[in-house]
Amino acid sequence: MSSGACTVNTVLIDLSGTIHIEDTEIPGSVKALERLQKSKVNIKFVTNTTKESKRVLLERLHSIGFNVKGEEIFTSLTAARYLIEQRKLHPLLMVDEKALEDFEGVSTENQDAVVVGLAPEKFDYNTMNQAFRLILSGAPLIAIHKGRYYKRKDGLALGPGPFVTALEFATGQKADIVGKPELSFFLSAVEEFSVAPSQCIMIGDDIYDDIGGAQNTGMQGILVKTGKYRDGDETKIHPPPRFVAKNFSEAVDFILTLIL
């Protein structure tokens, strides 16, 4: 076995661009996931969504044919909720209506924190000002992630990052970022398994957020050449990915050689 001391028992898997693109399977991914599941490793699906709730993600994965359970999905919204509960915060939730169900039961009275996701309908002056005043009065600023922009059907559109940056600039306070590539995101995702980072391997199509982020925690990373992958991405981080796979199926086959 070439991996030496690196016995893998936990696999983190990115969703969009890695095992599916919108409502379509990346070919071979359903079968590959089944092979991985038979091997009895811990599995966690990790994604940087700011507006799709866990339920919506799960429905999509099921409709494509993936055998996934709700508790196997860890999203940046989950991470935000985790942080809120840990710190017993009552946040102003600047998140999309569709994401609100992931915060069910969280008290938003007597607000003492600000959580920012991608929430176009909440990026108006009055809500921004409300957030500004809360932060000035000592409330932490929590960002789901700090993405600059994303691709929409009609072209590029602003992500949550610019609005987080606006609040940082106004208040002089840095945001706590909860999504990938933050170290705490990866560690929280596998916390229930009580494993060392070196026993974890992350599969994803984003060289910085998935692979760089995971490897910075001491996990290993497998870059797949699907989704947002562009030629040469594997050379953009040091150390480079543990392995570069044509797709998720090949990534799984590589992992199976590590755990057999």
Next chain:
Amino acid sequence: MSSGACTVNTVLIDLSGTIHIEDTEIPGSVKALERLQKSKVNIKFVTNTTKESKRVLLERLHSIGFNVKGEEIFTSLTAARYLIEQRKLHPLLMVDEKALEDFEGVSTENQDAVVVGLAPEKFDYNTMNQAFRLILSGAPLIAIHKGRYYKRKDGLALGPGPFVTALEFATGQKADIVGKPELSFFLSAVEEFSVAPSQCIMIGDDIYDDIGGAQNTGMQGILVKTGKYRDGDETKIHPPPRFVAKNFSEAVDFILTLIL
């Protein structure tokens, strides 16, 4: 005469906090301005407004009793318009409705620039996104100024700065700032007089934006202890202000000793 080669022939005067506060004269300022006007120096009133048009400012000054002409006022809105005309731009104007009259005649068809002032009703996601796309397509980002926040009757409120910063973060493009303390603001204000910066003196209550900004261009600066002045402000910049005056009236008397 202690000023040596520094023969002053041009005086720049801040408005709010220097000669008036809202609708009230800072005592002695009307008479002091008359003394200064008799001395035949060039006079320009310079202010960082983002929403009061020149007409509104002029009406207020007249109602207080100041003898000021429209062409003697140079504002950050004037500076923005100046820049727009110089570069023949067709801007998306993210400025307050009340400021729009200072841009009368400026074409906003086939937009190729973004101008940002304090415009709460235009800081919604769709307008921000429109600005973002324009900048990505090569349009310059012009900021009236980059103030973080300002004091409103109901408390602190976000200034234009955070929204400018949001667009900078999203696009990776730095804004051109036109208001104080930018070098170009002071130079544009006195351009018509064809004078050297060393012949100009600026009177204001803001140690950074008025005095630091002016002195960085080679002008001299007189800090007045009215308006936003706080104890010790005069020690916050190097070199310190040329002179620190109790108020505008004392500042004028000092200047008269320089030009006699």
